[in-house]
Amino acid sequence: MSKNLVIVESPAKAKTIEGYLGSDFMVKSSFGHIRDLPGKELGVDVDKNFEPKYEISTDKVKVVNELKKLAKGKEVWLATDDDREGEAISWHLKEALGLDDNTKRIVFREITKTAINKAILSPRAIDVDLVNAQQARRILDRLVGFQLSPVLWKKIRAGADRKNLSAGRVQSVTVRIVVEREREIESFNSKSSFKVVAHFLVEKNKVLTAELSKNFEHESEATKFLDDCKEAIFKINSLEVKPTKKSPTAPFTTSTLQQEASRKLGFSVLQTMTVAQKLYESGKITYMRTDSMTLSQDAMDNAKNQIVTAYGEEFSKPRVFKSKDKGAQEAHEAIRPTDFSVQEGGNDRNEKRLYDLIWKRAIASQMSDAIIERTIAKIGISTREEELTASGEVIKFEGFLKVYLESTDDEDEDNKDMLPPLNEGQILALGEMKATERFTRPPARYTEASLVKKLEELGIGRPSTYAPTISTIIKREYVIKEDRAGLQREYREFLLKDKVVNSSVGTENYGSEKAKLFPTNLGIIVNDYLVENFEDVLNYKFTAKVEDEFDDVAEGKVSWQNMIKSFYDEFHTKIEEAEGADASKSGSSYELGVDPESGKKVFAKIGRFGPYIQVGEATDEDKPTFVSVKKGTLISNITYEDAIAILKGPKLPLELGLYEDNPIVVNEGRYGPYVLFDGKYINLDKGEDPLTVTKERAIELIEAKKNTPDGALPRTMAEVDGEAVTIAKGRFGPYIKHGAKYYNIPKTEDPVTIDDKRVGELIIEAKEAAAKKIIREYPENDKVKVLNGRYGPYISIGKRNVKIPKGTVPEELTLEDCLKLGEG
Template sequence: MSKNLVIVESPAKAKTIEGYLGKDFVVKSSYGHVRDLPKDDMAIDIQNGFRPVYEITPDKRQVINELKKLAKTAEEVWLATDDDREGEAISWHLKEALGLRDDTKRIVFREITKNAILNAIDSPRRIDIDLVNAQQARRVLDRLVGFELSPVLWKKIKSGSSSALSAGRVQSVAVRLIVEREREIDGHKAKSSYKVTAQFIVDGGKVLNAELPKNFPTADEARAFLEKCRNAIFTIRNLETKPAKKTPAPPFTTSTLQQEASRKLSFSVSQTMTLAQKLYEAGKISYMRTDSTNLSQEAINKAKDAILAEFGERYVHTRQYKTKSESAQEAHEAIRPTDFSAKKASGDRNEQRLYELIWKRAIASQMAEAQLERTTATIGISTTPEELIAQGEVIRFDGFLKVYMESTDDEDEENKGMLPPLTIGQVLHLDTMKATEKFTRPAPRYTEASLVKKLEEMGIGRPSTYAPTISTIVKRQYVVKEDRPGQERAFKELTLKNREISEKNGKENFGSEKAKLFPTNMGMVVNDFLVEYFPDIVDYQFTATVEKDFDEIANGRIGWQEMIRNFYGGFHQNVETVQGSALTASKTGSRELGIDPRTGKNVYAKLGRYGAFVQIGEATDDEKPQFANLRKDQLIETISLEEALDLFSLPREVGFFEDKSMTIGIGKFGPYVKHDDKYVSLGKEDDPYTILPERAIELIQQKRAETAGEALGEFEGKPVSTGKGRFGPYIKHDDKYISLPKGETIGSLTLERAVELIRQKRETETNKFIREFPENPSVKVVKGMYGPYISIGKRNVKIPKDQDPAALTLEDCLRLAGEPAAEDKAPAKRATPAKKAVARKK
């Protein structure tokens, strides 16, 4: 057995590290955390200093048993989990679960390279109990909040349900930010003004764009300005050219990587972290959970060498960045490549795209500033003292821009182009001047990236918490992430051309959203409840202060139990007060909208066990009220009486097709159009309340085309036909069924494409088996989704990792499956009915 056992938390990490260490080391994975608080119990002894009661998680019992066996035979055990609080806690839990000594060696590294691993082996330390306690404090505090507060939400808000609602420090604050932004947007009253822009034609037919630096509040004032310009002479009154420079952004921290990957690559926060984890475990980048912008001197030197080799001396400008966050650990590094000379990191497309982003940002941070020249032209108007301004920018030396330019959340940011040649006193020919009505806009809704940025600015959460926080609030249906179409709005535009002023009314689409976070009715009700009855939990300053307390624990300045005690007393008292109050679910998330003019009954918008709904009438013994579900984009607090009554308009008849009526309704599987006693689902983009007859007919015809089975022709002398079954559209040939790939329809299918799919299916089936045995056809070695296995009769047997599937013999397969060899098998004697009867009597 090996002298040294190294334990990491990831199998991919274990494989990479094992390649760097010699034969005296074996590297095994714990597969993440091995102990935790039980799910169905608080498991915290509040009376005895908030002592947590941990258990080995059920799925890790076998892992722990295997590690125990290895640890007993090893001369030395090395704990090599990640270099942060979470990793420190995993090492401590491993020590406790495996019964290791207190002086068990703990090694840390920020990148998985040979030098980093060997240096870590040369300088081991012990487990840092302060870091463990900081993570333990976070876990205990979050368990106390969740375990005590969630039942209050079940009872007071969504009676009868205990699975969907939960509360937590960071997740509740994140929901509050989204809810408050939604209300800010809803309360925004757009104000219009008129922006004046002009286009001049200069020598050589080049265009000079300019604008008035102020807007006019009304159309009359804008028209008056254009009138002044009707017969005006325009001249270049002043030209001002100033040198400018751009400085590169620092290398990535966890949050800036999440933000930039969202903006540039359209990755979700969790997708970014999953890809970064894989790159780290493969030894391609440094550790991906960090709030430091610092780079080691070794990394700076390697970046310099790469810049010199590719771009030359002029492009080198090494610098060290200082992290703004007070809690940042400068001993840690920013996210960077482990090898700056490597441009390719993975065969996976998205991993490669993320790696390139990290490489460019890190390289650019050590490159020279970009040298610019900004020119401002002031254009005088002979008939009025107002002046127009034209601006342009020229890059004199690209510097770091040769590699990378940071993106921003500012949707209005424009890259200013170069101005045509101009001279002071030059007379300009006006081509067109426009005064266009513009509207003020509210603050934008949060994307995942901008929410992470906001949380970080407020000091709420830490690098490891952002991805799970966003996943949790979406999973709990407090928030939805989706695209939403905009609305149409009219605007006015005045145009001066050839000394004539014309006016036109146009239409524009505004408010369209792409991958934005919207609060749900449930999210708004839960947020309001917490704000009113548990203000500390959703208080921004309080939540940020708790994070600082965790930092103090990590630095050994305060005890974790003391910190928990200071929080728990008031919190627990508040929980008991609210639990015992007369507050009921009917007082939360309910709003009276007015009177239904048809029935004269009250109309309410409410939150129920299955979501938000509208109710007409009261629930009494004599009469049952009418109910209708809110649409996904409607909120209890903003829906109007008219909008609520519209929800009762379904089912509705939209017209006739083939002399039969078409009815729109909403059923168990969503909105539909019913025609000739058949139901056709509406598309995601179709609104059942506004859909037109033409669209309903189109959907009916599409459904017919997809479901109609028809012969396409022949292949190999046998018919090829199509149809639609339980699992979707298919091709049938030679009594075999081949499903159509996603995105393809029966209506667009040709015989050539069908034959191509038949051949692909055959090839897949042929390559499915790694090995077959003619002497025993019931035994096969098969490629599976989760690895190779032996198929023997109706049983599947997993093949051990140390066995080569392609080299297995029939005898090997029978042995691994626990079957006797063919020659050892005796034919089974079948019991007769008489013998069975005797056995039953016995």
């Protein structure tokens, strides 16, 4: 029987570690935190030096009882993560299990046999300072959230479910960053200028591209330049060859991993951390929550061996990276593979892709500089003082570029091509020269990754907080992440060719957005209210200062109670003031002016179903009238002129007349604008305004729908097992309906041409796949099953899906357990 009990927080981690320790060790999981502040009360006694009231989470009672039994008569080793959160979990385990103060605490940053055995040989006590830093964060965030959120419930009248409104110390500041960027974009005035690019014909049919370093502000200046170049002689005035080098970037920290995984793999911040957690727990990478750029000497030696073996001695250059962040924990390591000789890791495609990214970044950090030869040609114009510039690069030695190059958020970034052979004094033949109108662009909206970068720059939050913070503001619908179609605009272009200048007007798309973060009306309203009434809480410098104070607590420099007291007294006074303030100034309603026809006040408001214009007030003799505004419109942007135009213009639903004796109706629904015709819903193109759709455009969409293969759906197929079968198309694509069951049709199958035999095969395949998902069934109640889904096990009760609490073993659930969870 095992003499030792090792407790970790993750079952996957427990499984990996158990494989490295002998039979004397039993490894069990706490399934994360076991104790927390109560969910339905403040749980902090502000009159007793902020004493917290911790309780065992209801879904962890069984886990705690089991661990208590297992701990009896055994040496207990607390092996939770090596950070503040992990230290706190160990402390809570010690308290809840009634363990001795001398209970052994072991830490490691990678789950390998060497690291585990080394940790066993050097146990320590629980670091109370780290625990207090985590307690300070948890208690301060509880005080802010628990006392500020009810103020929002009382003051914000935005048609939202009041309990869905919340505020948080980091969450609200993050929303502020997104809102302020949106306002920068709104106030930005784009200016046009003319960029000149010339193409010269050189020997062997090669083209040399050169640009003028400045843009012309006015059309007349651009055309004058082209006119002057009609008879010009173009000569290479100087040719400069500069050897230069490019150095690799540091191995990944949490935030740089999130940014690069977003750019290169398209991962969200949460997805990156979820996949990285799996790689860590399976022993493939070091701990994924870190702000350190450092590699251990063992890791550097391991990387060097791999580089020399794979690429040669000249590609190796050991490097030590230091963080500029004074709070970075250099004793920890950057994110790296646990073994550089393992070039592929992970159990699924995403794990393999992220592991590959981590491996390449870490190995590249220990490689030689890339040696680059940069050539810059200055081209003189005989009729002008300006010079054109052509530049190019050639890689003389790949160095780290053989493995990896960091991506960039700069959309204008491009690689410079190698120039054709050139000589100083060489006369160039002009092929053509263009002066093209270009427009300045507003600041870019944030992606999840660039928002993380901004938070890190401002010193707001820490590696463990980025992903949950961004997930929260999206879940609360303060911010929406989506793609948006761009708009079209005209631009002018002047072309000099064969000594003649011609002008033309082209069109281009601009402003399209992919996976960007936009503030919602609700987000703006809540932000404006909080900034006006709690500016200190939403102040960037203050929020960063609090993070520094947490660091001071972790280092034992400051008492956590004193740190919280210095914040709380003033904060609580502001809460009391806000509760007594006028609720009409919540920002959910904007008075715009007076309706010229009725003489009543006109408001822009936000309601449960989106923005709308209201004419009149509830106190008027006649009831107010309401007109919906296009979804996505920010009410803070609606002017009086906009409101009057909306009131006078067409309104949804919009009837466009008859076609083939059926009415055509345009409307907007939950999934966007559509045309309703003969009982069928036909979506408008993304970005198309339903209020501007003409009858001709609607008929075009109707006919297009008829002529597409989907127009042949639904189809009736042969019965299978005595039950009717139809094929139709729904919101998520084509599907088979067999009796009362629905099955998706794979993308490889054509729902219009698929035959009866293949449909029968797909039904059998789908049933077999469904059977594999079943973890437990109950003969006494066939409506209840425990299933394995895309996001893990869950309980299916009839048509409802019920989440299984953390710490519960799905295979052990009885029918009574399932029904109880269903009631909850």
